Amino acid sequence: MTHPENTTPNPSKIHLIGGEKGGVGKSMVARLLAQYFIDRELPFVGFDTDRSHGALLRFYADYASPVLIDRYEALDHIVEAAVELPGARVLVDLAAQTHEPLVRWIEESGVLDMAVDVGFKLNYWHVMDSGRDSVDLLTRLLDRFGESLHYVLVRNQLRGEDFGQLERSGQMERATALGARVISIKHLHDTVMQKIDATDSSFWAARTGTAAGASLRLMERQRLNIWMDHAYAQLDNAQA
Numbered sequence: 001m002t003h004p005e006n007t008t009p010n011p012s013k014i015h016l017i018g019g020e021k022g023g024v025g026k027s028m029v030a031r032l033l034a035q036y037f038i039d040r041e042l043p044f045v046g047f048d049t050d051r052s053h054g055a056l057l058r059f060y061a062d063y064a065s066p067v068l069i070d071r072y073e074a075l076d077h078i079v080e081a082a083v084e085l086p087g088a089r090v091l092v093d094l095a096a097q098t099h100e101p102l103v104r105w106i107e108e109s110g111v112l113d114m115a116v117d118v119g120f121k122l123n124y125w126h127v128m129d130s131g132r133d134s135v136d137l138l139t140r141l142l143d144r145f146g147e148s149l150h151y152v153l154v155r156n157q158l159r160g161e162d163f164g165q166l167e168r169s170g171q172m173e174r175a176t177a178l179g180a181r182v183i184s185i186k187h188l189h190d191t192v193m194q195k196i197d198a199t200d201s202s203f204w205a206a207r208t209g210t211a212a213g214a215s216l217r218l219m220e221r222q223r224l225n226i227w228m229d230h231a232y233a234q235l236d237n238a239q240a
Helices: 026-039 055-060 072-084 100-108 110-119 132-148 164-169 173-178 190-198 203-208 211-215 218-239
Strands: 014-020 044-048 064-066 087-095 121-128 150-156 181-185
Touching: 014 072, 014 100, 026 055, 026 087, 026 121, 026 150, 026 181, 026 203, 026 218, 044 055, 044 132, 055 087, 055 211, 072 087, 072 100, 072 110, 100 110, 110 121, 121 132, 132 150, 132 164, 132 173, 132 190, 150 173, 150 211, 164 173, 173 181, 173 203, 181 218, 190 203, 203 218
Parallel strands: 014 087, 014 121, 044 064, 044 087, 121 150, 150 181
Antiparallel strands: none
16 A cells, blocks of 8 residues: 655744844854755745845845845745745844844734744744853843744854853753754854955855855865864754
8 A cells, every 4th residue: 555745845944043242143154054055955035134234135145135124014024935935944134133123023923823823933043152242142032932932052153162151151051941952153264254255255156166266275265165064064953
């Protein structure tokens, strides 16, 4: 007896790349996740909330659209994309100081209830540097949403390598008890990152030596390859 294959698509996932504090590397993580989706052949659409320096619009313009954080009608496109494209990934790069407008939209629009009713997942990537502010912001995030969100804590070593404050705070254990994934993004040699940014190169172009990425020297490209391989292993774990 044969059984029909299960053709039900996986639930769509909205990936909010946040952290509220400026300078912790949110846009770099959004760019890295975009390249990861492309390389893994995972369909996605991107939204960029930074009106002046949007990294997704700058580096992955073919996949991203601008969205105004203070307009509900614009933010609605995020949910609509998740509903209209079953199994897709919706990547949202949140600029600094956008947390409160986002929270108001989530609460007043019933986004969490809709996620349950429709069946999409809402993932919040909390990008952290090694400072106290990132820990305090994590505390506020967990206080406000508890188990309603799926969390990924990103220890961004490009912005500091000593995360002792996070480990001593008890907030990492609190988050993992709610099912959070914890990943680390290693430090990439400053010159390599500066060259990639200076030439508006995607990680793919830099890694393969095409177009603007050709500005990397042989060993610089090797360091980028090692960094991306480690980062992708971490992202694999976050997606599990």
